[in-house]
Amino acid sequence: MSSAEIATLPESEGFRIRWGELAPFIALGVIILLGTMINSNFMSANNILNVITRSAFIAIIGVGATFVIATGGLDLSIGSMLAFVVGIMIMAMNALAPSLGPWAIPIGALVALVVGSLCGLMNGLIVTLGRIEPFIVTLGTMGIFRALITYMTDCGSLSIDRSLRTAYRPVYFGDFLGVPYPVIITLVIALLGAFILYRTKYGRRVTAVGSNSDVARFSGVHVGRVRTMAFVIQGFCVAVAAICYVPRLGAATPTTGQLWELQVITAVVIGGTLLRGGKAHIWGTVAGALILEVIANVMVLSDMVSEYLVAAVQGAIIIIAMLAHRFTSSR
Amino acid sequence: MSGAPVVFSDAVQAEDAGIVLVHQEILLAPDLTVAQNLFLGRELSRFLAVDDKRMNRRTAEVLARVGSTARPWTVVGALPLAQRQLVQIARALLDDRKVIILDEPTAMLANDEVDALLDIVRSLRAQGVAVLYISHRLEEVEALADRVTVLRDGKMIGTWAAETLDQRQMAELMVGRELSMLYPPKRDPTTAAPVLVVEDLLVDHGKIAGSFSVRPGEVLGIGGMIGAGRTELIEGLMGLRPSQAGAIRVGGTAATKPDVKALMAAGLVYLTEDRKGKGLLLNEGLGPNLILQAMDMINPRLRLDRQKEAAAVKTAVQEYDIRVRTLSIEAGQLSGGNQQKLLLAKVMQADPSVVIIDEPTRGIDIGNKSQIYRFIDDLVRAGKACVVISSELPELVGLSDRVLVMRGGRFVAELTGDDITEQNVVYAAASSGKDTEGRIRA
Numbered sequence: 085m086s087s088a089e090i091a092t093l094p095e096s097e098g099f100r101i102r103w104g105e106l107a108p109f110i111a112l113g114v115i116i117l118l119g120t121m122i123n124s125n126f127m128s129a130n131n132i133l134n135v136i137t138r139s140a141f142i143a144i145i146g147v148g149a150t151f152v153i154a155t156g157g158l159d160l161s162i163g164s165m166l167a168f169v170v171g172i173m174i175m176a177m178n179a180l181a182p183s184l185g186p187w188a189i190p191i192g193a194l195v196a197l198v199v200g201s202l203c204g205l206m207n208g209l210i211v212t213l214g215r216i217e218p219f220i221v222t223l224g225t226m227g228i229f230r231a232l233i234t235y236m237t238d239c240g241s242l243s244i245d246r247s248l249r250t251a252y253r254p255v256y257f258g259d260f261l262g263v264p265y266p267v268i269i270t271l272v273i274a275l276l277g278a279f280i281l282y283r284t285k286y287g288r289r290v291t292a293v294g295s296n297s298d299v300a301r302f303s304g305v306h307v308g309r310v311r312t313m314a315f316v317i318q319g320f321c322v323a324v325a326a327i328c329y330v331p332r333l334g335a336a337t338p339t340t341g342q343l344w345e346l347q348v349i350t351a352v353v354i355g356g357t358l359l360r361g362g363k364a365h366i367w368g369t370v371a372g373a374l375i376l377e378v379i380a381n382v383m384v385l386s387d388m389v390s391e392y393l394v395a396a397v398q399g400a401i402i403i404i405a406m407l408a409h410r411f412t413s414s415r
Numbered sequence: 416m417s418g419a420p421v422v423f424s425d426a427v428q429a430e431d432a433g434i435v436l437v438h439q440e441i442l443l444a445p446d447l448t449v450a451q452n453l454f455l456g457r458e459l460s461r462f463l464a465v466d467d468k469r470m471n472r473r474t475a476e477v478l479a480r481v482g483s484t485a486r487p488w489t490v491v492g493a494l495p496l497a498q499r500q501l502v503q504i505a506r507a508l509l510d511d512r513k514v515i516i517l518d519e520p521t522a523m524l525a526n527d528e529v530d531a532l533l534d535i536v537r538s539l540r541a542q543g544v545a546v547l548y549i550s551h552r553l554e555e556v557e558a559l560a561d562r563v564t565v566l567r568d569g570k571m572i573g574t575w576a577a578e579t580l581d582q583r584q585m586a587e588l589m590v591g592r593e594l595s596m597l598y599p600p601k602r603d604p605t606t607a608a609p610v611l612v613v614e615d616l617l618v619d620h621g622k623i624a625g626s627f628s629v630r631p632g633e634v635l636g637i638g639g640m641i642g643a644g645r646t647e648l649i650e651g652l653m654g655l656r657p658s659q660a661g662a663i664r665v666g667g668t669a670a671t672k673p674d675v676k677a678l679m680a681a682g683l684v685y686l687t688e689d690r691k692g693k694g695l696l697l698n699e700g701l702g703p704n705l706i707l708q709a710m711d712m713i714n715p716r717l718r719l720d721r722q723k724e725a726a727a728v729k730t731a732v733q734e735y736d737i738r739v740r741t742l743s744i745e746a747g748q749l750s751g752g753n754q755q756k757l758l759l760a761k762v763m764q765a766d767p768s769v770v771i772i773d774e775p776t777r778g779i780d781i782g783n784k785s786q787i788y789r790f791i792d793d794l795v796r797a798g799k800a801c802v803v804i805s806s807e808l809p810e811l812v813g814l815s816d817r818v819l820v821m822r823g824g825r826f827v828a829e830l831t832g833d834d835i836t837e838q839n840v841v842y843a844a845a846s847s848g849k850d851t852e853g854r855i856r857a
Contacts, residue, residue, distance in 0.1 A: 085732055085739070093742055284717050285710050291699070292707055298693045302655060302685075303708035303761075304676035362698055 107408060108355050108371040115375060119382040126385055133264055137256075139377035140266035141166075141325045145344065146351045146369040147277040148204075148321030151314040153352055154281070156294045156361030157218040159318050161207060163344035164229035169200045169326040170336040171236045178245045186251040196323045203229070204319020208312030226345070234338040243335040256331040266328045270370065273324060278366040280317075290314060294361025350398060351376055354405040375401065416513070433513035439522055439549075439778075441499045443506075445492030449485050450474040453506045477505045481535050495642055497528040504535065515539065516547040521555060522778055525641035525806055527845065533559055551780060552807075553582040565589055589781050597785050598813030599792035604832075605632040605816075608667075610800045611683060611769045615661030616673075618644070618651025623824035626661075629769060629800040634791065636815030637804045638840045644824040645804045646688055649771055653678060653685045666768050679708065684762040688773035688804070690751075694758045697747030701728045701739070704746050704757060709764035731760035736786060752783025759790060770794065771802040776810060788814060808837040820844050 119126040126132075145162055152159045177192035184191065203225075210221045236242060244252065258265050281287040289310045292300040297307050329340075353359055354375060355368025379401065380394045389397075416432055423429040426436070443452045450470045459466045459473075474487035483501040485494055491502060500520060507515055517536070521529045529552075536546055536559055550556055556563060556577075563580055565572040565588040572588055580588075586597075609628035617624050623644035629635040637645050651658030654673035663670040665681035675685070687693040695704050702724045706713060713727070714720050728742060735756040739749070746757060755776070762770065775791065776784040791814060795801050805811040811818060818835050820828040820843035828843035830836075 085736060087729075087733055090729055090732055090742075093739065283719055283721075285714070285719055286717070288703060288707065288710065288719060292696055292703070295696045295698050296692075299696050300707070302653075302675065302687050302693045304674075304679055305707070306676075 105356055105365060105368065107405070108365075108368045108375065111354070111405070112371050112375050112378065115378050115382065119378065119385070122382060122388075123385040126382065131381070131385075133267075135377050135381045136374065137264045137266045139373045140270045140328060142344065142347050142351050142376060143270045143370045143373035144273050144325040144328070145318075145321050145348045146355070146373050147273050147366055148318035149348045149352045150277065150355070150357050150364050150366055150369045151281070151290060151317045152218070153349075153357050153359060154290050154294045154361055154364035155311050155314045156297065157211065157311060157314060158222065158349070158359075159207060159218065159315065160222040160345050161203075161226040161229055162318065162322055162348055163341040164226045164233065165200070165203050165319065165322050166326055166329065166341035166344060167233040167336055167338075168229040168236075169196050169203070169323050170330055170340055171233045171242055172196065172199050173326055173330060174242050174244050174336055175236070177248055181245040181247055186248065188245075189248060189252050193327045196326050197320060198323075200319040200321075200323025200326065201316050202319065203322070204315040204317070205312065207319070208315030211315065212308035212312050230338070233336060233340065237336055237338055239338055241335045241337045244330060249331075249334060252331045254331070256328055269324065269328060273321060274366055274370050277317075277321075281364055281366055286310070286313065291362060291364060294358075294364070296362075347373075347376055347398070350402045354402055356409075430510075433511070434516070435507040435512050435514070436516040437503055437507050437518065437520060439519040441496070441503060443491045443499060443503060446490065448488050448490055449478070449494075449502050449505075450487035452491055452502060453477065453487075453509055473509070474505070477508050478502070480508060480538075481505045482531060497524050497641070500524060500528075500532070501535075504532075508539075512544060514545045514547065516549070518549045519551070519778065520548075521550065521552060526808065526841065527640070529555065551778070553585050556585065557582050586781055597781070598788055598810075602632060602634075602792075602795060602816060605630050607631050610666050611802075612662065612664040613652060613660065614663075616648065616652055616658060616663075617660070618647055618656060618658040620657065623647050623651065625819075625821070625826050627819055627826070629802055631768070631798050631800050632795055633800055633816045634795055634814050635800070635802045636811045636818040636835075637802065637821060638806075638808070638811050638818050639821035639844045641806055643821040643844065645821050646773055647824075648821070649685055649773060649802075649804065652771075676711075679765045679767065680712065682765075682768035684708075684765055684767040684770055686758055686762050686770065686772045686775070688777060690754050690758050691747075695746040695754055695761075698745055700743060700745055701732070701737075701757065705731055705761050705764060708761055712765050727764065731757070731764075735760040735790070750779075750783075752779035752786075755779055755783065755787065759787070767799070769800045769802070771804070773804045774806065775803060776805075776807070784810075808840060811840060812837055 145166070149159060149162065173192050173196040176195040177188045180188035180191055207218075207222055207225055210216060210225075211218045214221070255265055260268060281290060289300065289305050292303070292305060293307050293310045300310070301307050351372035352369045353372070355370070355372035356365040357363060357368060376398050379397055380391070383389050383394055383397065384391045421432060423432070429435070444455065447455070450467070453474050454470045459469050461469070471487040478485055478487065478501070481501050481504050483498060483505060485498045485502060491499060494502065504517070504520070521532055524532060533555065536548065539546055548556070548559055560577040562574055563577050563585065564574040565585065567589055607630045610631045612628040614626045615624070616626065625648050627635070639645050647656065650656045652660070652663070652673055653675050655675065658673050660673055663673065663678070665678065665683045668681060670678055670681050678684075691697060696707070705727055706724055714723065731737065732739060732742070737749070737753050737756045737760065739753070746754060749757065772791070775787050779787075791801050791803070803811070803814055805814070812835050815835060816831075818830040818840060819826050820830070820840055822844055828839075830839055830843075
């Protein structure tokens with residue numbers, strides 16, 4: 085085409101609203117509206133901050149899961165991995181506490197980040213070098229991590245040293261200018277994730293590998309490296325979540341993080357990321373995590389439905405989200 | 416139908432009425448057997464269980480009707496492409512049909528297989544079936560058709576009795592103007608030192624092997640039947656399948672290993688024959704496709720340079736004449752010809768000195784074809800080298816300064832100058848005599 089013709093081309097085909105990308109935010113808005121109508125306490129600043137803070141874990145891990153899923157992978161081990169990292173971190177902090185005092189906390193956190201990333205690296209290398217389906221690999225490591233934390237806690241509980249509790253407490257319960265730290269950490273992780281995914285060459289390759297790994301390979305992209313790196317990012321995010329988790333309960337137990345993988349995958353998928361890879365929405369994932377937590381909160385506040393049914397409603401949400409996606413994208 | 420107007424709301428209704436479409440692409444489940452594919456969705460059953468015996472017998476009958484040698488119980492994935500195409504046609508014939516629509520049935524076939532298919536179409540006609548044969552291969556249309564309808568840009572141009580049109584007239588109707596020379600004039604022979612030298616390349620554990628070189632300013636054609644191993648040889652060279660090489664030299668420097676990225680950095684790029692499956696990200700826009708391959712060469716930093724990307728898209732759309740309604744279009748929405756031009760633009764982002772193009776014009780219309788031929792000519796005249804793999808003989812002969820012919824995974828003949836004719840290529844590609852080389856070189 086001539087340059088004159090190109091200059092007259094429209095930048096896009098009009099302002100077509102991308103319902104697929106807006107859907108999670110609209111859904112979140114609707115649920116919040118419902119919550120406000122059902123219970124006046126719902127919109128209180130206290131409750132809202134509480135809900136957002138509690139959604140932080142799923143949102144942080146979800147950012148990592150968005151990378152793995154965008155490359156066409158899946159990580160089922162994240163819940164057990166969280167428990168394992170929490171266990172290792174508590175053990176490291178407890179061992180360091182007598183000699184280092186409060187400094188055991190940052191060192192322990194650093195240990196957690198390294199261990200989490202290594203766990204992710206292990207998942208990634210088995211998937212790529214072993215050429216095994218991620219579903220199977222992470223099903224295996226899920227069992228391994230879960231057994232390890234059960235062993236480490238001796239099927240009881242592994243608590244953090246009393247001397248560290250007061251110093252560590254604010255990481256979950258503290259705030260900066262009224263914004264709780266977990267919320268700030270979630271924002272930072274999501275911003276970082278969005279930057280990597282949308283603004284770097286690595287992010288481009290993640291989408292390329294996810295939408296068609298053959299095309300990526302034929303274009304000289306090292307598909308294995310891109311996939312492995314996504315698992316490492318996932319491990320790192322799990323470790324960040326672990327760092328926020330410990331001050332909340334102060335202990336690791338064999339049930340820590342149990343079934344979180346399902347919540348995380350639900351958050352990612354209702355956020356608009358395709359399970360078969362290719363399209364990734366970091367902010368959608370964050371909205372997805374919020375939706376799950378807000379629904380639970382509304383149900384607890386409402387009295388109408390038993391809170392034991394929270395998981396059922398969350399399960400229904402993922403199916404409805406997929407149906408809505410099918411409906412909006414088939415046109 | 417039969418004089419009464421009909422409107423179909425879906426394919427099942429049309430099939431019930433006796434009209435069936437055989438799709439251009441092979442739509443068969445590779446893990447199922449031939450019979451299971453034929454009866455997919457309409458399995459014959461006996462009591463509650465499927466009646467494999469009866470289905471296999473019916474399948475064998477239909478396969479015989481289309482001249483296929485496949486067995487009903489063979490798994491489709493194990494069949495060569497040509498056989499799969501026949502299975503697909505057999506599937507359409509399973510029930511009695513009044514009208515069969517064949518959409519580019521020969522796009523994946525080599526020449527002898529095409530002839531066999533044309534015979535099958537003729538026998539269908541003799542059996543009283545109406546055949547709507549969609550093809551851009553004009554010689555097939557001329558050989559088969561009783562009447563010819565020409566479409567251009569989604570508009571019907573007209574219908575003629577076949578004997579009133581020859582291939583040239585059909586081509587002119589398709590292009591809408593007098594056909595200027597489709598192929599650019601040949602270049603003068605060059606004696607420059609080779610820019611790409613490949614020695615003792617072994618692919619797929621030695622099943623396919625070859626050595627070749629190409630000079631700047633030269634188009635080297637690689638001919639042969641489908642399945643001769645041409646694509647596999649080049650994919651091996653690029654490290655896309657298991658391979659080892661005695662030596663690969665690009666522009667005088669030795670490449671350390673067969674690897675797409677390393678070879679691209681050295682100045683060699685490969686444009687796949689499978690533009691939808693291996694060439695382009697169909698769900699992505701022009702920019703991500705354009706820069707995917709050469710990203711590291713254009714921009715050494717970690718961060719994407721979006722302005723540069725947007726500028727590259729505009730330049731490519733202009734230089735390669737990619738026709739788009741909007742710059743935010745997805746690659747999958749482009750026509751085949753424009754996809755091919757985008758793919759060409761993509762590999763050219765690395766500013767290579769040697770370009771290997773596998774089936775440069777498969778499945779695209781004649782206007783885009785002539786443009787791509789001109790790009791190749793411009794490229795070579797600018798001192799670059801080009802290797803073209805093509806199953807279309809006129810194209811291979813029309814483009815190449817030198818032709819290597821492959822058969823059974825080995826090069827069996829080299830043709831130069833006036834020896835580059837369709838007959839010589841076919842003879843070398845198809846005959847099994849040991850004296851081929853001598854005769855053609857003589």
